[in-house]
Amino acid sequence: MNVPDKLDHTPLETARRFSVAPMMDWTDRHCRFLHRVLSRHALLFTEMVTSAALVHGDAQRLLRFDPAEQPVALQLGGSDPAELARATAMGAAFGYAEINLNVGCPSDRVQSGRFGACLMAEPDLVAECVRAMRDATDLPVTVKCRIGIDDQDTEQSLDRFADAMVGAGVAALYVHARKAWLKGLSPKENRTIPPLDYDRVRRLRARLSPLPVMINGGLDTLDTAVAELEHMDGVMLGRAAYHSPMLLAEIDALVFGDTAAPVTLDAVMLAMADYAEAQIADGARVNQITRHMLGLANGLPGARHFRQILSVEAVRPGVGPEVIHQALAAVARPALAQAS
Structure with a gap:
């Protein structure tokens, strides 16, 4: 069996070289176990879980995972610093490797709850959330965001957002290389219609170094993903990895230099x-x-x-x-x- 022992998982800093994106309704614990069978080293993410659902709901059901999934990051959604701090502490108690804050989801449901991509317009609030989360755990607290929203200038606004995250002590950034249009585009359209701007994410990474910055968005083949590793600290694949999961069997050798034969x-x-x-x-x-x-x-x-x-x-x-x-x-x- 290709699943590593729970004490034999890849260090988080190494695993970030290749991660499978958090995807609502898809990256549940069964999906993550499959992905771990395929790759010993990739960083896996939960679906986004709202801080309110954890604090007021069935935390055991929402947070349980198999230790063989490690390293696995918990992605939270929310904008209330105190509530996010409580949810972070709960996630840490379950043994996740990293706690990630969603500042990239563009759906109407997420916007109505004042979290996701709409928070790119409120970097100071997000920074307050990150500080509260960091105060609640010794685990790395990271953020996944877009390069901007709506009519924002992606140079000035993204730099301001990133600087606020750095000031709050964020451990790493995962950046989807598209804007999110909060009005007029569906979540599905937001994954394809706004143009990709990999150069903007590369400039951000160069500016923030040595802070780890990973790139996401439009990377639909292993060749395109591996090419980005020349410029970035890591790459994140979503739907390509979900719909064609056997590609994950190749990344241990391609990305992590693992000499073991790929799983069949x-x-x-x-x-x-x-x-x-x-x-x-x-x-x-x-x-x-x-x-x-x-x-x-x-x-x-x-x-x-x-x-x-x-x-x-x-x-x-x-x-x-x-x-x-x-x-x-x-x-x-x-x-x-x-x-x-």
Whole structure:
């Protein structure tokens, strides 16, 4: 099994060289376990969890994770310094490696709660939040942001925002290289329509050095991601890593110099079947796990049947980890073809 022992995880500063972005409804604990099977070294992120949900809700359900996921960062959303401090302390008690504040999400729901990308217009408030979070933990407190919002000048406004974060003691910045347009564009459109400006993020990194600055946005292949490492302290991939997860099997060698052989599809599926068996015994449903696995066989003969089994068959009553073995059997793998 490719999952490292809980005491054998990659140091956070190294893991930031490549991270998988926090994605709402996607990067839950089952998704993160899959990604850890694929990569021993990448930094993983939770979905954004609001500070209010943690303070007033079911923290155990929202924060639980498998120690094998480490290093994993908890991303919080909020704008109340005291509430964020309480949520940070709760996250630290659960053992996360890093606490990250979301200042990049452009959705209407997030704006109405006065957090996410709209906070780029209030750097002093964000700085107050970061200070409160830092006072609540010894863990690194980081921020994920955009290069700007709406009609902001991305030179002056981003520098002012970043300087406020540095003054508050932020440990690192993750910067999505697009503006967020808070009016007129949907969250989906905000991921594609505003133009990318990698040069702006590179200038920010040069200006803030030695503060670690990681880049995010539009990096949809390993080649484009690895190329950015010439300019940045780290790269963050989101949907490309989710929809084509086997690319994560390549980054340990490409990014981290790991000489171990990349994990195979067979090994991934067997590891996830074992994981599913344990999770089902703990009350999970197998489709909660398999929904994150649909892209594992992309490009292989039988991939369509593979996806059908994991999405349709996995929701049938009483189905267990055997559905993962069935999906694997539907795929013609090169390794098996060579062995025959």
